[in-house]
Amino acid sequence: MTNLMTGAEMVVRALQDQGVTTLFGYPGGAVLPIYDALFHQDRIQHVLVRHEQGAAHAAEGFARSSGKAGVILVTSGPGATNAITGLTDALMDSIPVVCITGQVPTHLIGSDAFQECDTVGITRHCTKHNYLVRQIEDLPRILHEAFYVAQHGRPGPVVVDIPKDVQFAVGAYAGPQNIEHKTYRPRLDADPALIARAVKMMAAAKRPIFYTGGGIINAGPEASRLLRELAELTGFPLTSTLMGLGAYPASGKLWLGMLGMHGTYEANNAMHDCDLMIAIGARFDDRITGRLDAFSPGSKKIHIDIDPSSINKNVKVDLGIVGDCAHVLRQLTEAWRGRSADQEALAKWWSQIDKWRARNSLSFKNSSQVIKPQHAIKRLYELTKSRDTYITTEVGQHQMWAAQHYHFEEPNRLMTSGGLGTMGYGLPAAIGVQLAHRGSLVIDIAGEASILMCIQELSTAAQYRLPVKVFILNNEYMGMVRQWQELLHDGRYSESYTAALPDFVKLAEAFGARGIRCSDPASLDAAIMEMIDTPETVVFDCVVDQTENCLPMIPSGKAHNEMILPGADEEEIEQAIDAAGRVLV
């Protein structure tokens, strides 16, 4: 049996050998040979998106919900540049994505040829690694290496740029066996001496807290299981970043809710007052820490991360442990067994936490006249929680309300753009999730502004009969921008009101989807049930209170214990926000 084939055939063969079943892409001149090779096979389903940004986000949704790498195929020039936002998003949130781009033939590179761009130059900063394949001999190795690099260590996007002449060239194919990068071998197990030190610190702690992040979800379901085991064994309270929601169940007794800018009062105060912080797979992002020099001032900090550069990047820690979250959690759990925390101190700590919890920082004033956005999310949660549900979000107030009021019990159930904050992420991500989980209920919790950024993907959903549900909290404003303008710019709502919104019901129908509108709190449940029971794509236009603010909130430049809570009056808000905070993002 010969293994001679063209470069284009190698691409398809390598994807098959890597177990790829779904490919998101958009054809063009520089990838025609690969599309021709795809035409002759049926093991990989190609999903035709309507914009390359959609392909990248769909691959992210597919990857994050399934634990496999997401794969996209786009053409040179505009195909590659349109994918940049999605690649950057995947880099920030550590999502394994392999992006194959076509390139003009090698002899035209550098000549400003039609649809030429310096793809490896442009994507160098928004990928974990990238390759320009100059000769057919390198192609099989690079293709398999791309999957290895995307999925090993801290995951991320990898670009393989293939000139058209290389796609036509004939060479010998080699399979993925023994593909290991010559230098890239991330450390998985932690140094046992560090584990021993960590356990000692945990046993001595009086006010400990677990601060967990997306790294646990990236490390696979076993990491979440081990986290739950370790948390139960120790009895320590636990909070999580947006990206880590679901690793520990929201119904668990140790759960404090999400932390950070829109986190709960109890989570943020516990972070501020703890004497031992155990950060696992989280990266001390500015949305989490608030004012750095006032961040958890009295605590010792342990940081577990697979990426050595994450440790001591923003916050100086006392013990940095490099390793894969699942491996380190297993080591920690084994080392902890038989030990016990300071029960007396822990009981005191929990009673303090209960006092913070009693402030009920996620409360809001409901209304019978107008749908409150928080109420809409709460009802959506109640009506979908017993089903096999996956949630994606766009970016803004609705995203934070989803994080606060939709309670995640399992990992891989929330797909959201955390690091980059990409409006337009949710719908294509939902398409990716639905393709990975055909029979599940997939809901994109959206805002009316975000959804318009990638609305064209409704056409993709229609083509592949994907029953994704787009649940729009429509307040006619870019809500988070409006909120910041209210709080920081004296209510000067510069360009944050959308004066000419489409009729989302008609828009849905134009795309071959079902449109539902609801503006009456009394009929909300029935309308949500109608959405759930509709076996096709649904756009749900949920008309909500236009001026609701997302609280609680740590204003920029403030510490964890300086939150604005629901019910704060104007004077309190005035005092909470100062000029120094205004210059921050």
Add this chain to the structure above:
Amino acid sequence: MRRAEFWCSRMNAPAAPLSPYSSAHGKSNIEVHTLSVLVDNEPGVLARVVGLFSGRGYNIESLTVAEVAHAEHLSRITIVTSGPPEAIEQISHQLERLVPVHKVTDLTLRGNAVERELAMIKVAGTGQNRDEALRLAEAFRARVIDASIESFVFELTGAVGKIDQFIELMRPIGLVEVSRTGVAAMSRGPDPT
């Protein structure tokens, strides 16, 4: 060219804040470190390294790069960088994160490394200045690699400070221009860097 002054001003300047809350990073304790980075000699590897420095706002004081093992396709990049110690630790980790990077050694942190730089210095002048230039060149063991009736080009190898000093001495005599290679460095003793 005003490298000596540039360095001094750098060392007295406040640390470039790593966050809006620069106080979190303490005083402006700027250090200068030499990093030796062994990389795969593949297209774009230098752009990756340099792009990392510009993208994350790190300083490059000098940079040299050349292939050092042809059969293994290895190049060594020697970078002199400056910043507060925690930033320099970050730089090492960020460099290690690049896929084609084999090894990063902070020679300053490790101590006891040899560092050398080569410079060409063009000096023009006649009469007494010309004699003085030659005398100083001899004292510094600089070689004359080009001469005309009214100029010399000197070649000087040595530690950075020695070259800085020679250049300062040539300035009043008739310094025209300087070309420097940047620092090459290696650990002392039998073990590889």
